[in-house]
Amino acid sequence: MATCHSMLGFEDVSCRRGGKTVLQDVHLSCKRGETLALLGPNGAGKTSTIGLALGLLRPSAGRIHIDGHAPGSLAARQTIGAMLQGGRPAQAMTVREWLMLAGAGRGQPSPLDEAIQMADIEDLLERQCETLSGGQLQRARLAAALAGQPRLLFLDEPTAGMDIDSRHRLWAGVGRLRENGCAILITTHDLDEAEQLSDRVALLHEGRVIACDHTAHIGRRVPGRVIRCRTRLEEATLAAWPDVEGVRLSGGHTTLMVRDAEAVLRRLLAADPELSALEVRNAGLEEAFLHLIHDHREQAA
Numbered sequence: 001m002a003t004c005h006s007m008l009g010f011e012d013v014s015c016r017r018g019g020k021t022v023l024q025d026v027h028l029s030c031k032r033g034e035t036l037a038l039l040g041p042n043g044a045g046k047t048s049t050i051g052l053a054l055g056l057l058r059p060s061a062g063r064i065h066i067d068g069h070a071p072g073s074l075a076a077r078q079t080i081g082a083m084l085q086g087g088r089p090a091q092a093m094t095v096r097e098w099l100m101l102a103g104a105g106r107g108q109p110s111p112l113d114e115a116i117q118m119a120d121i122e123d124l125l126e127r128q129c130e131t132l133s134g135g136q137l138q139r140a141r142l143a144a145a146l147a148g149q150p151r152l153l154f155l156d157e158p159t160a161g162m163d164i165d166s167r168h169r170l171w172a173g174v175g176r177l178r179e180n181g182c183a184i185l186i187t188t189h190d191l192d193e194a195e196q197l198s199d200r201v202a203l204l205h206e207g208r209v210i211a212c213d214h215t216a217h218i219g220r221r222v223p224g225r226v227i228r229c230r231t232r233l234e235e236a237t238l239a240a241w242p243d244v245e246g247v248r249l250s251g252g253h254t255t256l257m258v259r260d261a262e263a264v265l266r267r268l269l270a271a272d273p274e275l276s277a278l279e280v281r282n283a284g285l286e287e288a289f290l291h292l293i294h295d296h297r298e299q300a301a
């Protein structure tokens with residue numbers, strides 16, 4: 001049900017914090033029914049971007065709108081739900097009271113049922129927030145962000161600390177919200193999560209958007225292919241081969257970024273007759289992320 005209506009717009013936005021420029025000439029938009037993943041290494045400026053959209057920080061240049069309204073205005077606040085890192089209610093209150101307050105703040109005191117169900121907090125409603133575990137508090141933050149049915153949702157590393165069940169529930173919930181026309185901006189360091197949830201990704205590095213594209217297309221920006229296999233060959237040996245641009249070992253698998261897949265495959269099969277679990281594919285979000293950041297660093301140097 002996506003339309004072209006932009007719920008969030010950043011035009012040439014810069015921001016300074018502590019005497020340092022942390023965002024520079026940022027252009028971003030997120031439409032109704034769209035999920036935008038804001039990605040980048042630590043300190044890239046993701047949380048600062050959300051702070052600007054919420055009106056908690058002020059831009060030093062540029063313009064930001066929330067469904068046509070200024071960040072921090074009443075209309076903008078009633079539009080937005082935000083799940084922030086470290087967010088918690090100001091005083092000791094129960095989870096139910098927190099949700100009611102959050103919903104009322106958006107001018108929509110009810111219904112809370114969907115928020116409660118999506119965040120899986122039925123059994124936590126009467127608990128005082130200060131007694132919750134880290135993962136439970138994370139689920140309560142999600143419910144508070146969803147209370148009052150926001151039309152623009154910010155999720156800042158929403159699944160950090162969540163167990164697998166809650167994570168899957170959140171992913172399913174994000175899908176439903178998107179179908180209902182909610183615009184969602186999510187930050188995450190989990191690139192599988194970003195790939196699964198987002199329609200588009202914006203990659204931030206040192207305060208600049210260095211790539212913004214459809215999630216399914218971003219891998220095309222990376223030349224070469226990816227080979228994954230189980231092999232007894234050493235990482236350092238493989239890294240020294242011609243046409244191999246990068247090697248990574250994880251979970252017993254070796255992943256190689258290569259320029260010429262056929263040449264490397266022939267050499268791999270000859271060097272290790274016991275090689276198994278072989279896969280060859282185009283670059284995905286993770287390879288694009290690493291490649292684009294590496295390129296940007298080299299250009300800056």
Ligand SMILES: Nc1ncnc2c1ncn2[C@@H]1O[C@H](COP(=O)(O)OP(=O)(O)OP(=O)(O)O)[C@@H](O)[C@H]1O
Pocket residue numbers: 017018022040041042043044045046047048049
């Ligand atoms: N309160 C602050 N005062 C001054 N500088 C700050 C403040 N908070 C963050 N910064 C700086 O702003 C830059 C961007 O930080 P930000 O928190 O937006 O990054 P991020 O992409 O969200 O990082 P992470 O992935 O680690 O959460 C960093 O250089 C950081 O050191």
